[in-house]
Amino acid sequence: MLVSAKDMLQKAKAGKYAVGQFNINNLEWTKAVLLTAQENQSPVILGVSEGAGKYMTGFKTVAAMVIAMLEELNITVPVALHLDHGGYEGAKKAIDAGFSSVMFDGSHYDIEENVEKTKEIISIAHARGISVEAEVGSIGGEEDGVVGAGEVADPDECKRIADLGVDMLAAGIGNIHGKYPANWAGLNFQVLAKIQEKTGTMPLVLHGGTGIPEDMIKTAISLGVSKINVNTECQLSFADATRKYIEAGKDLEGKGFDPRKLLKPGTDAIMATVKEKMELFGSVNQA
Numbered sequence: 696m697l698v699s700a701k702d703m704l705q706k707a708k709a710g711k712y713a714v715g716q717f718n719i720n721n722l723e724w725t726k727a728v729l730l731t732a733q734e735n736q737s738p739v740i741l742g743v744s745e746g747a748g749k750y751m752t753g754f755k756t757v758a759a760m761v762i763a764m765l766e767e768l769n770i771t772v773p774v775a776l777h778l779d780h781g782g783y784e785g786a787k788k789a790i791d792a793g794f795s796s797v798m799f800d801g802s803h804y805d806i807e808e809n810v811e812k813t814k815e816i817i818s819i820a821h822a823r824g825i826s827v828e829a830e831v832g833s834i835g836g837e838e839d840g841v842v843g844a845g846e847v848a849d850p851d852e853c854k855r856i857a858d859l860g861v862d863m864l865a866a867g868i869g870n871i872h873g874k875y876p877a878n879w880a881g882l883n884f885q886v887l888a889k890i891q892e893k894t895g896t897m898p899l900v901l902h903g904g905t906g907i908p909e910d911m912i913k914t915a916i917s918l919g920v921s922k923i924n925v926n927t928e929c930q931l932s933f934a935d936a937t938r939k940y941i942e943a944g945k946d947l948e949g950k951g952f953d954p955r956k957l958l959k960p961g962t963d964a965i966m967a968t969v970k971e972k973m974e975l976f977g978s979v980n981q982a
């Protein structure tokens with residue numbers, strides 16, 4: 696059964712670890728993340744961007760696939776199905792389709808409009824036991840067409856949005872979607888510490904989890920980050936393993952072209968990346 700992300704993240708915040716959100720794109724991705732979570736007894740959040748939802752033919756298809764997989768793979772660890780960087784209409788559609796958690800990314804509205812729209816999404820979601828993530832400031836870079844300026848969050852605005860009753864709060868602290876440039880200034884821990892001071896027990900979310908050095912991840916967790924989003928790193932692992940398989944000519948040997956064989960190295964590579972992140976985030980054996 697899908698669960699809201701609320702309880703697992705409150706537990707993570709209290710226990711000083713983080714739950715990984717791994718974005719999914721297809722059946723192989725979903726299976727890889729779920730099996731890794733089960734093997735490592737880790738709670739997990741499956742992230743679905745609006746673009747990935749469309750790619751998988753729609754939120755209803757995604758929800759039906761995930762719910763059936765939980766049953767047929769005997770997944771017993773807590774799993775949330777979460778809309779990533781949802782717009783106002785997208786969040787409502789994901790709620791109707793059976794998602795157990797949504798992000799309403801109102802960071803491109805001015806603060807007043809962000810507040811109004813966030814309140815509305817919270818009331819619709821909470822009436823159905825669905826958790827809500829909001830964003831203050833913005834995440835730099837681009838993910839599935841969502842472009843952010845990389846504006847660092849104002850801790851007072853974070854408090855204002857947290858007080859609306861969101862279940863988790865994403866704050867821009869210098870994090871960027873995709874690969875980090877060589878001259879990246881790093882995460883702004885001074886701002887993160889202020890946000891945590893103002894928002895108390897609110898689980899904080901770190902987007903752009905790909906390629907953040909281990910010591911920064913650990914410091915972020917110590918300052919209240921309890922959900923870390925990883926997308927690009929699984930894509931890079933998948934692409935690298937698939938390229939190696941094809942470059943070695945394995946698709947031309949026997950039935951190596953069978954998609955069940957062709958996609959296996961990439962799927963295994965996603966599993967290895969997810970396991971590595973769960974270990975780093977401290978969520979192993981926390982189910």
Ligand code: G3H
Pocket residue numbers: 718742779780838871872873874901902903904905924925926927928
């Ligand atoms: O919302 C998803 C993430 O923030 C993923 O970022 O692609 O840099 O890992 P990433």
Ligand code: ZN
Pocket residue numbers: 780834838872902903924
């Ligand atoms: Zn993100």
